[in-house]
Amino acid sequence: MSRPPEDVLLEIKGLKTYFFTEEGVVKAIESVDIEVYKSETLGLVGESGSGKSVTALSILGIVPDPPGKILDGQVVFHGQDLRHLSDADMRKIRGNQIAMIFQDPMTSLNPVFTVGDQISEAIMLHQKVSKKEAKEKSIKIMSLVGIPSADERVDNYPFEFSGGMRQRVMIAMALSCNPELLIADEPSTSLDVTIQAQILELLKATSEEFDMSIILITHDMGVIAEMCDRVAVMYAGYICEIGDIMIIFKSPFHPYTRGLLGAIPRPDAEREDLTIIRGAIPNLINPPSACRFHPRCDYFMQGLCDVILPSIIEVEPGHDIRCHIYTEEGKAWMQKHGQQREIGKIPIGKAIN
Amino acid sequence: MSKDYQDKSFIDRIAQKQQDDRIRTIEMEKDVVLQVKDLRKFFDIPIPFETTWFMIAFVGAIVVFAFNQIAGLGLIAGIIVVYFTLPRIPPFNKRPKVAHLKAVDGIDLKIKKGKIVGLVGESGCGKSTAAKTIIRLLEPTSGAVYFKGIDINRLTSEEMKEIRRHLQIVFQDPYASLNPRATAHDIIIEPFDIHGVASGDEASYKVLTLLKDVGLAPHHAYRYPHEFSGGQRQRLGIARALALEPDFIVMDEPVSNLDVSVRAAIIQLILDLQKKMGLTYLFIAHDLSLIKILVDEVNVMYLGKIMEAGTSDEIFESMMHPYTKALISAVPIADPTKRSKKIFLTGDIPTPINPPPGCKFQTRCPLVSDICRVEDPPAKWYTNSHVAYCHNIEGGEESPEFFAK
Known part of the structure; x- marks a missing residue:
């Protein structure tokens, strides 16, 4: 085929x-x-x-x-x-x-920034949106990848997530710019x-x-x-x-x-x-x-x-x-x-x- | 010294001590090598005393100190005294000082001679701790492990040494479990020295035979662990475990770190050795597709407890427990024509520190009901070897004796 x-x-x-x-x-x-x-x-x-x-x-x-x-x-x-x-x-x-996700989400997420910051960063880099809009978009994409109560979790740091949830954050980040x-x-x-x-x-x-x-x-x-x-x-x-x-x-x-x-x-x-x-x-x-x-x-x-x-x-x-x-x-x-x-x-x- | 002779002397010596209360024995079924009864292993995790208030008070005291040195010094001394005495004064001393991490929370196993028994579960379910506790590399919190009818947990270290030669283990990461400064020869000869089985040329000859048995060449004997590939290192680990001709070997994820092609070779070796030497294995793995083709009996573990046990066919063809069903359906099948509908478990594995009462699986179970949060699930027997622990599954008998008739 x-x-x-x-x-x-x-x-x-x-x-x-x-x-x-x-x-x-x-x-x-x-x-x-x-x-x-x-x-x-x-x-x-x-x-x-x-x-x-x-x-x-x-x-x-x-x-x-x-x-x-x-x-x-x-x-x-x-x-x-x-x-x-x-x-x-x-x-x-x-x-x-072209986006990429890696094997070990802990080493590819920055431990000193909240996951919201990190997803917003990718959005703001490629789209002309304000910080507030970027955060809203981050919350939307986080709930899309199945992170429960995304509006609260957006302010958490990577270490507060389990392995599976971290990988979801990575996927959210990768998907943020379609x-x-x-x-x-x-x-x-x-x-x-x-x-x-x-x-x-x-x-x-x-x-x-x-x-x-x-x-x-x-x-x-x-x-x-x-x-x-x-x-x-x-x-x-x-x-x-x-x-x-x-x-x-x-x-x-x-x-x-x-x-x-x-x-x-x-x-x-x-x-x-x-x-x-x-x-x-x-x-x-x-x-x-x-x-x-x-x-x-x-x-x-x-x-x-x-x-x-x-x-x-x-x-x-x-x-x-x-x-x-x-x-x-x-x-x-x-x-x-x-x-x-x-x-x-x-x-x-x-x-x- | 022949093996029978050693066994006999050992059993005799233990038998002489039978009057001693310390030794606990049971009558074991004839073909059972090892029997585990209600084994528990808890780890104590210290809970630090709340320091936040102490810190605030301490900073306050330093501020006072800056203005009035004598009063400040008195305050600091006072806070330190309070901090160290408070945890001892009621009602503050009621506060628990340790949390229990219930790694293994009451498991029963019967391992029959010449069988490969599988212990599967996700990471953190306690399977490796269980394995180490079974061969007494870790002291159990409670419960018993019977080998040749004797509870090994009650033996002295001197007596335990005799038992060790019959119970061996192969670890997941051969690089971490082999001494980097010893050659293959030194690594394998060490058990001979410790147990006084052989020495000199005889020992060296045995080492070479063992190397051959596990598919290594004689010239490998003087190499160091770092000079071997991952698969060869695992062969070396197996050779060491075989050195004293054990009856029972725990395989703690022996192939998880290896590439697929190497993995197949190690599995072949493990099976060949079993056939040749009549070994009994406890095989620990998280790879269910491997467990399926490899083992005779499967025990599915979750958060320190066994959820379901049975023969390989019973578990993979007619599993009953909701966790087993989800676990098996989650395994990717290497056949694109058989893409199946999966059962998705929500959430992650909860921590085993101070788990809630009732069924351990309650937080992720699709069948959960009120009783699961209160009572431990009952055993439901489907055949005399197949048992599942769940409140909400149909059928099953209370005890395996039902099927004996």
Whole structure:
């Protein structure tokens, strides 16, 4: 299911972000291509250290510099490349058209200001309103995100809120300027399941109400399955698979996606069905050559996967994969070696070998 | 020294002391490894004496001091004397000096040999405190834990040392629970030294065997904890717990800090070891999708109490308690075709300090009624293993004996 190009809200092309640290250059993002359509929820999933958060920071141009630097690529939002905007213009977009919420609401809220002050600040920065109007708007948005007796709570400090309520304050702040795109970086990871369910439901409801797109970053496949329309799977700085949620969960094409899905307890799974991706995520100062997944891959093709980086292949409309099993080089290798590397539509959860 | 021999000598020695009032024993069912009865663990939190008025008086006294030194000095001395004596004079001494944080408020468990028993709940529900109290890393406030028929909470530290080798624990954060200045070899060999099980080459050989058992290589033996990845560190923690061939291991969120792919590998290891060594686990987790596929029996905990207990199938297929229902429906299911309608609990988990009387779940319960605010909920048995504690759910019998016939 691919949508017409005029529906694209944000397009990331060939994004490359490195961190220049004392130990060496951390190649956090090598090449990321993502399209975000209007009013959709796109999931960005991967293990820790795969570059999900750095992608989010790169979109907003808030990669800590130094040590981080965006070296290449385009971030096209409403037809303009955000990377070429001046700081002043970028500030108009940040928080206004693109908002972000972070994993730990306590560290991203200022402890010495009331939450009302902090929400009003965002409103007054982007809209010409008086302090009083901004506060009224803050109260309105706080009750919208489900904070009880918002007119009293508006004068409370962050420490007076529980974890779930703090995350609601963050969401209120992000929604205060009716953004077109919300980047939610692990919004529910530090919360309990019952609170997580409340927060996810709130995100779903507000995205419908405000007609807003969401990039939902998480490592939890369950959250992705509940929330998203499309999903992008990230590994060590590359997008390995991107496509419609139904297709990816039913028959993932990339070996890494299969591994991820096999490693989590699925609803009808048995104990024995948990499969393992061997090894660990590589150190990105010195990443494996070519396809960075090759040392852990069950379908590794000697002399190809570790030499040539696979290009992106569109296996079906709207379903892109970066893996040699589907490339011309890969097919040639299989023919030459007389070995098949077929993963089409075997159900996951069962052992692959 | 064979394991049977050690057990026998230990039981014998305890049996000799049976006449001693201190030792409390019960007749345990044959396949039960560990039985917990009405275990409670309260933490005392001191309430500071109200200082606001004292401060106002003190500032006033300093102002007086500025004008009239002698009178001011007398006033300051007077306030200090009053501040220290007031809490001892009636009626001020009636004021409670400590608040009770009821982390574990009366739980019962029966853990059968070779089973994996799950203890689930949200953060702050007391599951980790319960685990630590069960193996007596924390002294319980009241209640008993029977191991081989003996209440371990009444044993002296000398006797307890013998028991410890049978009861082990694996912690959530392996980095915090491994000595950063000891190598893997030193960490695993320590239990051998303490219990005098093996020494010298024999001990070193055992260490290597253990490392192999948990999927580490011999060359890992001389590495320090920081040189391992998260998954490997957890393997090391497991190896240490296995060193003395325990009967029972508490797994306190052993995979919560790990990435999904690593998590699956550790779960596999835990299951393999259980099969190989016939271990019994108390598995603590907040991840219900994991609990579902892993454990045989589930205990759902909320604010220090068990809300519902039963076999894995009973809890996940035919749960009765409103909290269990909400908890299970809140778990995201990794299948986009099965997006379900969720039950949303309003509000947050209240603090366990001086909780209200009656049912602990009353503040968030969709079925709450007047009686819940007064009386503790009764046990309602649905099978001889499935019990829920709630006033407002249908059916159920008063005791499990009903199903025995």
